[in-house]
Amino acid sequence: MLCLQTEVTEKTATGYSGVQIALHWLVAILIVAAWFSHDGAEAAMETLEKGGTVGFVPHVAFGMAVLVLVLLRLVIRLRRGAPAAPGVPGSLAVRAADWGHRILYLLMIAVPLGGISIWFLGMDNGDVHGLFGTALLLIALGHAAIALYHQFVLRDGLLRRMMKAE
Ligand code: HEM
Ligand code: HEM
Incomplete structure (x- = not known):
């Protein structure tokens, strides 16, 4: 079995804390929820452009929660x-x-900020926001695939680091 113990560098801990683990999974769920609810935000934008009013928009709520938690x-x-x-x-x-991981963090902050620029500041950059939002989802999928490769092919127990607090 491959050993996970590596040289101690700056900002190194022995494992993720319970809060870090809970936030990782909660944010992952929220990103997927934000992506799959984007149709509602586009429909809300159209309604607003036509002078109508909109109520609760799940996409905005999921996306804002991502930003705060990240x-x-x-x-x-x-x-x-x-x-x-x-x-x-x-x-x-x-x-x-x-x-x-740095790119994931960057996108998890930049994508909601892009959303804020559309929703609250009225900027017209839905296409760029959508492109980076989809990139975030795809990179996260690649990240999940690598994690599963570690767990089930390399069998080095990597997934346990995001399951069990240390
Ligand atoms: C939208 C989905 C996801 C995002 C944005 C995401 C993001 C991240 C980030 C930024 C880290 C770095 C550690 C940290 O500081 O938190 C991390 C670690 C990790 N993630 Fe994810 N993740 C996602 C989904 C998943 C899924 C579905 C799996 C499992 C199949 C997974 C497994 C792991 C594991 C095992 C680690 C620890 C890696 C290590 O310690 O080197 N993640 N994730
Ligand atoms: C991780 C978080 C987020 C993801 C993954 C995401 C993803 C997306 C995607 C894929 C689209 C479709 C864009 C298109 O194809 O035209 C979209 C649209 C939109 N998003 Fe987000 N988004 C996130 C956060 C937010 C936040 C926080 C807000 C608002 C505060 C927001 C507001 C909007 C709006 C208003 C649209 C419609 C844009 C238009 O129709 O021009 N999003 N989002």
């Missing part, structure tokens, strides 16, 4: 740290994992 998650991560990616420190795989 900012919280980032603060916790910066203060508490996260376990180093498995593998040889500095190797291509470890650097790819770190950059993959």
Whole structure:
């Protein structure tokens, strides 16, 4: 079995805390919910453009929840740290994992901010927002596939890090 223990670097913890784990899964669910509810936001925009009024828009609520929880998650991560990616420190795989996570964080913040610019500031950039929103979902899917590859092909127990608090 491949050992997950890696060299201790800055901001390294031995594992994710219960709060970090809960936030990871909650945010994942909210991103999927935001993506699948985008039709409602587009319909709401059309109604508003025609001078109508709209009530509760699930897409906006899911997306705003993503932003708030990701900012919280980032603060916790910066203060508490996260376990180093498995593998040889500095190797291509470890650097790819770190950059993959950074890109996910960047998109989890940038996509809702783009949504805010449309919904609250009336800017006309629905296409860009949609493109990056879909990129976020696809990169997250790739990330999930890699996690499952670690768990079931490499059998290094990676998934357990996001299941059991340490
Ligand atoms: C929208 C969906 C998802 C997003 C945005 C996402 C994002 C992230 C991010 C940013 C990290 C880095 C650790 C942190 O600071 O929280 C992470 C870790 C992790 N994620 Fe996800 N994730 C998603 C879905 C999933 C799914 C579906 C799985 C499992 C099949 C998964 C498994 C893991 C595992 C095992 C780790 C720990 C990796 C490590 O310790 O090196 N994630 N995720
Ligand atoms: C992770 C969070 C989010 C994801 C993944 C996401 C994804 C998407 C996608 C894929 C579209 C379709 C765009 C198109 O094809 O035209 C869309 C539209 C839209 N989103 Fe989001 N979004 C998120 C957060 C937000 C937030 C926080 C808001 C508002 C505060 C928002 C407001 C809107 C609006 C108003 C539209 C319709 C744009 C138009 O019709 O021009 N979104 N979103």
